[in-house]
Amino acid sequence: xxxxxxxxxxxxxxxxxxxxxxxxxxxxxxxxxxxxxxxxxxxxxxxxxxxxxxxxxxxxxxxxxxxxxxxxxxxxxxxxxxxxxxxxxxxxxxxxxxxxxxxxxxxxxxxxxxxxxxxxxxxxxxxxxxxxxxxxxxxxxxxxxxxxxxxxxxxxxxxxxxxxxxxxxxxxxxxxxxxxxxxxxxxxxxxxxxxxxxxxxxxxxxxxxxxxxxxxxxxxxxxxxxxxxxxxxxxxxxxxxxxxxxxxxxxxxxxxxxxxxxxxxxxxxxxxxxxxxxxxxxxxxxxxxxxxxxxxxxxxxxxxxxxxxxxxxxxxxxxxxxxxxxxxxxxxxxxxxxx
Amino acid sequence: xxxxxxxxxxxxxxxxxxxxxxxxxxxxxxxxxxxxxxxxxxxxxxxxxxxxxxxxxxxxxxxxxxxxxxxxxxxxxxxxxxxxxxxxxxxxxxxxxxxxxxxxxxxxxxxxxxxxxxxxxxxxxxxxxxxxxxxxxxxxxxxxxxxxxxxxxxxxxxxxxxxxxxxxxxxxxxxxxxxxxxxxxxxxxxxxxxxxxxxxxxxxxxxxxxxxxxxxxxxxxxxxxxxxxxxxxxxxxxxxxxxxxxxxxxxxxxxxxxxxxxxxxxxxxxxxxxxxxxxxxxxxxxxxxxxxxxxxxxxxxxxxxxxxxxxxxxxxxxxxxxxxxxxxxxxxxxxxxxx
DNA sequence: CTTGGCACTCTCAGCAAGAGAGTGCCAAAT
DNA sequence: ATTTGGCACTCTCTTGCTGAGAGTGCCAAG
Numbered sequence: 001x002x003x004x005x006x007x008x009x010x011x012x013x014x015x016x017x018x019x020x021x022x023x024x025x026x027x028x029x030x031x032x033x034x035x036x037x038x039x040x041x042x043x044x045x046x047x048x049x050x051x052x053x054x055x056x057x058x059x060x061x062x063x064x065x066x067x068x069x070x071x072x073x074x075x076x077x078x079x080x081x082x083x084x085x086x087x088x089x090x091x092x093x094x095x096x097x098x099x100x101x102x103x104x105x106x107x108x109x110x111x112x113x114x115x116x117x118x119x120x121x122x123x124x125x126x127x128x129x130x131x132x133x134x135x136x137x138x139x140x141x142x143x144x145x146x147x148x149x150x151x152x153x154x155x156x157x158x159x160x161x162x163x164x165x166x167x168x169x170x171x172x173x174x175x176x177x178x179x180x181x182x183x184x185x186x187x188x189x190x191x192x193x194x195x196x197x198x199x200x201x202x203x204x205x206x207x208x209x210x211x212x213x214x215x216x217x218x219x220x221x222x223x224x225x226x227x228x229x230x231x232x233x234x235x236x237x238x239x240x241x242x243x244x245x246x247x248x249x250x251x252x253x254x255x256x257x258x259x260x261x262x263x264x265x266x267x268x269x270x271x272x273x274x275x276x277x278x279x280x281x282x283x284x285x286x287x288x289x290x291x292x293x294x295x296x297x298x299x300x301x302x303x304x305x306x307x308x309x310x311x312x313x314x315x316x317x318x319x320x321x322x323x324x325x326x327x328x329x330x331x332x333x334x335x336x337x338x339x
Numbered sequence: 340x341x342x343x344x345x346x347x348x349x350x351x352x353x354x355x356x357x358x359x360x361x362x363x364x365x366x367x368x369x370x371x372x373x374x375x376x377x378x379x380x381x382x383x384x385x386x387x388x389x390x391x392x393x394x395x396x397x398x399x400x401x402x403x404x405x406x407x408x409x410x411x412x413x414x415x416x417x418x419x420x421x422x423x424x425x426x427x428x429x430x431x432x433x434x435x436x437x438x439x440x441x442x443x444x445x446x447x448x449x450x451x452x453x454x455x456x457x458x459x460x461x462x463x464x465x466x467x468x469x470x471x472x473x474x475x476x477x478x479x480x481x482x483x484x485x486x487x488x489x490x491x492x493x494x495x496x497x498x499x500x501x502x503x504x505x506x507x508x509x510x511x512x513x514x515x516x517x518x519x520x521x522x523x524x525x526x527x528x529x530x531x532x533x534x535x536x537x538x539x540x541x542x543x544x545x546x547x548x549x550x551x552x553x554x555x556x557x558x559x560x561x562x563x564x565x566x567x568x569x570x571x572x573x574x575x576x577x578x579x580x581x582x583x584x585x586x587x588x589x590x591x592x593x594x595x596x597x598x599x600x601x602x603x604x605x606x607x608x609x610x611x612x613x614x615x616x617x618x619x620x621x622x623x624x625x626x627x628x629x630x631x632x633x634x635x636x637x638x639x640x641x642x643x644x645x646x647x648x649x650x651x652x653x654x655x656x657x658x659x660x661x662x663x664x665x666x667x668x669x670x671x672x673x674x675x676x677x678x
Numbered sequence: 679c680t681t682g683g684c685a686c687t688c689t690c691a692g693c694a695a696g697a698g699a700g701t702g703c704c705a706a707a708t
Numbered sequence: 709a710t711t712t713g714g715c716a717c718t719c720t721c722t723t724g725c726t727g728a729g730a731g732t733g734c735c736a737a738g
């Protein structure tokens with residue numbers, strides 16, 4: 001019984017590997033010859049039948065080879081894929097590129113997205129770290145013209161927001177300096193709610209303070225900003241070329257950068273790498289895709305995530321290994337900043 | 340002679356309109372019936388033959404309808420298209436959306452890209468204003484940790500650059516304030532070259548100054564940052580669906596945000612709206628596409644551009660009108676800031 | 679110069695036939 | 709009781725063909 005089950009699982013694993021590799025339905029003979037199994041084709045066929053009746057494989061039509069179902073991929077990811085770890089050499093290469101890049105949060109997020117997309121041929125989505133409650137770390141005002149200044153607000157997590165603000169009366173930079181230093185005294189460490197609660201500042205400061213509140217308000221309602229890379233890679237996948245209609249909505253979501261539609265928000269809470277396969281995805285349009293993602297963070301309340309997205313036929317092992325490594329790398333970099 | 344030429348030109352115009360509209364080769368009969376021409380089908384046919392031998396039309400095969408050649412489109416754009424102007428109502432709608440948006444350069448550029456892409460179903464590319472020589476307007480330092488600060492450099496055109504900088508020795512924010520105010524005295528209004536030429540600052544300031552120089556250096560070599568929107572619209576065009584191979588390289592360029600490959604740099608100098616049609620484009624991969632673009636600027640040396648990109652079969656009139664209007668709108672907004 | 683007429687050309691959809699791949703099942707072998 | 713070889717069967721995919729359709733090109737008459 002055990003031996004049989006082992007063999008059956010082994011065949012499922014091979015079917016998944018072969019299908020992921022070739023994108024063609026895989027038959028009993030192919031598997032036997034390519035992987036030099038001792039069992040005969042007929043035996044493999046009957047095992048495949050069993051796997052199909054258990055829901056792990058499907059048949060596009062009567063006499064084609066087998067294709068893994070979502071459940072088949074799930075089982076592969078859970079127990080058949082085996083441990084995944086990047087080679088030390090590859091880790092070093094990746095790490096090196098981060099040290100080469102400009103030391104800046106957005107740069108790192110972008111770099112992670114680019115490298116992930118390139119090495120997997122999938123769409124990669126990486127968000128810079130973001131706090132769920134926005135707190136002011138620092139306020140600056142830069143004079144642009146007599147009656148116009150650039151307001152810069154640095155948030156707790158070192159994100160930088162900016163907005164143009166009109167001035168009620170002409171000012172010079174030194175006046176703005178003293179205004180911003182007053183504002184810093186009043187606002188540093190405060191959240192939007194706390195700023196609203198305290199008695200408003202007066203005069204010019206009051207106007208700026210309202211702008212700051214508005215800026216935080218808008219920012220808190222804005223869609224999560226993310227770096228999305230690698231769309232062209234996915235367009236070359238045979239899935240896209242054949243079932244264009246199934247994927248056009250996915251492209252639309254990517255194009256609109258609707259990160260919370262692309263990445264199932266519920267799974268963001270989990271620690272460790274989440275794998276969402278096909279129909280497991282809550283969004284209809286995404287049910288022909290799989291998502292591999294994981295959050296990273298250095299301190300509670302400040303976090304982002306790293307993820308990739310592609311057709312369900314994707315290299316789960318490689319994807320999980322890389323997503324995990326990139327998130328740990330970002331964790332590390334975050335600790336240097338926030339820790 | 341003149342009358343004949345007029346009719347011929349009229350037919351070219353109709354062929355372009357009809358083909359742009361339907362994406363199907365257009366025949367003599369279609370044109371006659373749809374536009375109620377007084378001439379007979381045979382006459383139209385012979386005119387079409389003449390247009391073809393002059394290079395304005397082509398034939399996909401012996402007995403299909405006509406398709407405009409690049410030259411045909413060129414002629415349409417130069418003289419047949421007629422004046423293009425948006426309806427006052429539409430202008431008002433667009434303008435309104437800009438006043439609703441957060442007052443910020445990047446926001447405006449992004450909004451312009453989104454609206455352009457949506458209204459034309461093309462890829463829209465808009466760059467925020469950028470100066471060709473980078474000059475420091477202001478420097479700020481924000482303490483993140485004992486030994487780490489966020490360096491913010493505001494450029495002349497109100498762009499904001501940022502970078503993390505390690506500190507040689509522990510500092511508090513007030514020390515950073517005095518450092519940054521010294522740096523402002525030394526650097527405001529200076530370009531990278533000028534900063535390099537003057538004798539370097541000492542101590543902590545020296546380190547920061549080197550970081551600033553590095554930041555400017557990197558920024559000056561970076562690809563122009565642009566907002567690119569509307570890829571999914573273009574993917575639905577029949578051109579893409581049929582000749583995928585011709586367009587995959589274009590998608591790759593878009594994906595890599597290679598703005599200077601997508602938009603022919605030479606034409607950026609021209610004032611007015613540039614239209615680059617098919618083979619006129621210097622980049623091989625782009626020769627199945629057309630580009631409609633125009634620079635905007637409020638002051639010499641600070642400028643950006645607005646452009647759209649799609650298959651050669653695009654609605655040149657609508658595209659030119661919108662690109663022109665958006666650029667004039669951005670011009671106006673820029674004048675409020677820089678003018 | 680314009681027009682109706684007509685032969686000609688080329689594509690495209692539909693259909694049939696044959697090849698190919700792979701299954702499903704059965705009866706024999708282990 | 710499981711495994712295996714054999715074989716019929718099913719379904720797709722390619723190829724070739726045919727007829728319909730669309731549109732041209734040309735010619736001779738208006």
